[in-house]
Amino acid sequence: MSNQLEKVKELIALRNEARLGGGEKAIAKQHERGKYTARERINQLLDEGSFEEIDMFVRHRCYNFGQEKKSYLGDGVVTGYGTIEGRLVYVFAQDFTVFGGSLSEQMAMKICKVMDMAMKMGAPIIGINDSGGARIQEGINALAGYSEIFQRNIMASGVVPQISGIFGPCAGGAVYSPALTDFIVMVKEISYMFLTGPAVVKTVTGEDVTQEQLGGAEMHSKTSGVAHFACETGDEGLDVIRRLISFIPQNNLEEAPVLPCEDPIDRLEDSLNEIIPDSPNQPYDMYQVIGAIIDNGEFLEVQRDFARNIIIGFARFNGQSVGIVANQPQYLAGVLDCNASRKAARFVRFCDAFNIPLVTLVDVPGFLPGTGQEYNAVISHGAKLLYAYGEATVPKVTVTLRKSYGGSHIVMSCKQLRGDMNYAWPTAEIAVMGASGAAAVLYAKEAKEQADPKAYIAEKEAEYTKLFAKPYNAARYGYIDDVIEPRNTRFRIIRALEQLRTKKLVNPAKKHGNIPL
């Protein structure tokens, strides 16, 4: 065998060794835990055969605790690039088979390298997290590594999309990298995120909690809102990431891909002409409206189980990607509260950062009153949404279906917040407040003087309803651009979006605004 062949053989052997990560035993253990290995995950995430791995020969350089005797090719993370539906993405996947995927200085260097490449090439970066946190043997060097990653997360924010899959443990300060990214995908029973684990919680607060209760996918998708997707399996999690990528552009200077659309653009949805119940207190399901107007009913909902009074997610109109924000009358009457406001605000900002037009469907009775909300700073959270819409320069199309009262009318992408096309259904009620509240305030004194105060208030309420519970007052002043037939909504939105394709609007130059965080 020639010298060269000998060396090629050595290369192949080294590659095979690297591909085994922490070794066959560790891989078997990973499978027993119900988890895929880093490479299996990457292969499933990317288009078949598209993955190009880099830094396969990197090893840690730690000499504490006998670490020099224990090192693996690739050192705990698999990095590189590939394609999803033919589009370039950068990836890193922590390899739990090597020191529990814990982060070493060299691992951080590998992750930072692909993050830098993603920025240079203007492509999304996808991180798969499955790690025991900072590599304990490396001490401060591991911490420095995290800091390098966080700084890059911050610089990449709003420049390239960043997606985090949490496919195992992600604890301590390590959670801050995913938290800085745009979307977090978790897997039920397998992934968890918390700053301090159950043992520390028990010592400090005396609380007895399981990992799942403290930081599982269910909790983060329903209660904290930290996770954007809670999937049943790892397969589903990877699929969600692929779907997400299909709706978003490569970077902040590009637009999302436009797909061929077979759903007729002028499809009339007669059911929408009868969807609003006669009683203003009766709910209907906003999902039905969304499903009826978007291309093929295909909706990728974000944060489905968190603050269900507002719905956010991606859809397409005539193949063009949009972000949908819609009040849900079926949950808490679609009221705006702290969680709904911050949920929608962050989504609006993501869409604006990445040139994705916003379609807002309004049926909102107002902000939720009470100490619970005020103590939790509903003023600041509501202002976040107001700020996000007012700051957004992407095309904004708003359709008011029914209620749109007071502050919540303004916040939900009204005309004066630079809404481009603001439509209303004939059932829209655009006013300062609802009829019962208005009558109670205006006629409280007079009512007391009446023989039947209740009947008097009811009469005034009916008067107010007749006068204000309609779209034509707003239309009269040009605060909405047109009153449209509900069954025609899809077509009107598509027309509006087409018209707005060349929209140019630039905010004043500044270092950055001061959104009420």
Ligand code: HXC
């Ligand atoms: C070095 C680690 C490690 C770590 C796990 N391992 N975490 N090695 N540093 N942080 C090793 C284990 O020793 C074990 O090695 C292998 O990975 C697999 O771990 P297991 O414990 O066998 O797996 P499992 O039972 O599934 O438990 C997973 C785990 C647990 C829950 C993550 O390993 C664990 O609690 N690890 C420590 C977590 C932690 O406290 N990390 C530091 C947090 S501080 P062998 O050789 O036996 O297979 C931090 C600060 C970050 O992260 C700050 C950023 C700003």
